Amino acid sequence: MARPRKFNEEDALDAARRQFNETGYHGTSVDDLSRATGLSKGSLYGAFGDKEALFQRVFDEYCNASDQGAAVRVEGPEDEALERLRAWLRVPDGRPDRLGCLLAKGTAELAWENENIASRSRAAYETLLDSCRQLIQQAQRAGQVDPDADADALGGLVLTTHRGLEALLKAGVDPQTLNGIAKAAIDSIALKPTPTNADGA
Numbered sequence: 001m002a003r004p005r006k007f008n009e010e011d012a013l014d015a016a017r018r019q020f021n022e023t024g025y026h027g028t029s030v031d032d033l034s035r036a037t038g039l040s041k042g043s044l045y046g047a048f049g050d051k052e053a054l055f056q057r058v059f060d061e062y063c064n065a066s067d068q069g070a071a072v073r074v075e076g077p078e079d080e081a082l083e084r085l086r087a088w089l090r091v092p093d094g095r096p097d098r099l100g101c102l103l104a105k106g107t108a109e110l111a112w113e114n115e116n117i118a119s120r121s122r123a124a125y126e127t128l129l130d131s132c133r134q135l136i137q138q139a140q141r142a143g144q145v146d147p148d149a150d151a152d153a154l155g156g157l158v159l160t161t162h163r164g165l166e167a168l169l170k171a172g173v174d175p176q177t178l179n180g181i182a183k184a185a186i187d188s189i190a191l192k193p194t195p196t197n198a199d200g201a
Helices: 009-023 030-037 041-048 051-073 078-089 102-110 115-141 151-170 175-189
Strands: none
Touching: 009 030, 009 041, 009 051, 009 102, 030 041, 030 051, 041 051, 051 078, 051 102, 051 115, 078 115, 078 151, 078 175, 102 115, 102 151, 115 151, 151 175
């Protein structure tokens, strides 16, 4: 009969994810993971397999969370779609987490050599792109974006802006500057209100 595990699996996965995010896949040793999770090497292998299997597990879970977040963003009133995009681009107030996105890091480091990572990251980015496109289409139906504009291209512009802002955040650019860029990106695709004539002419 197998012995019950004496650790919280989700806590261990969270610690492993943070370690991979801090030092990258190739820069993380099994000893690093053992220290981060508090588990012996034997326990790590027994619970999650080798380092590659553990990374794939945390990467998949990170991508799944990204997919779920994308699904949530497309829900809600269509006349609030642009505001949901603004909120997604915005850097939170306070001290931001400069660790960055494991999806971006894992893709940059491993997609060229690991087909599983390449396939999962491609699917995650396609989901993000689709959610951006849907939000643009919602804003078009709400009269906030030019209905003749290419929703695919504008969605891609928003996603590219998000990825670029993250890179700038990791480089230490201050949140106020980043949020100004985010605002300009959304304002650039929003229809400008038609000015009213105060004289009624």
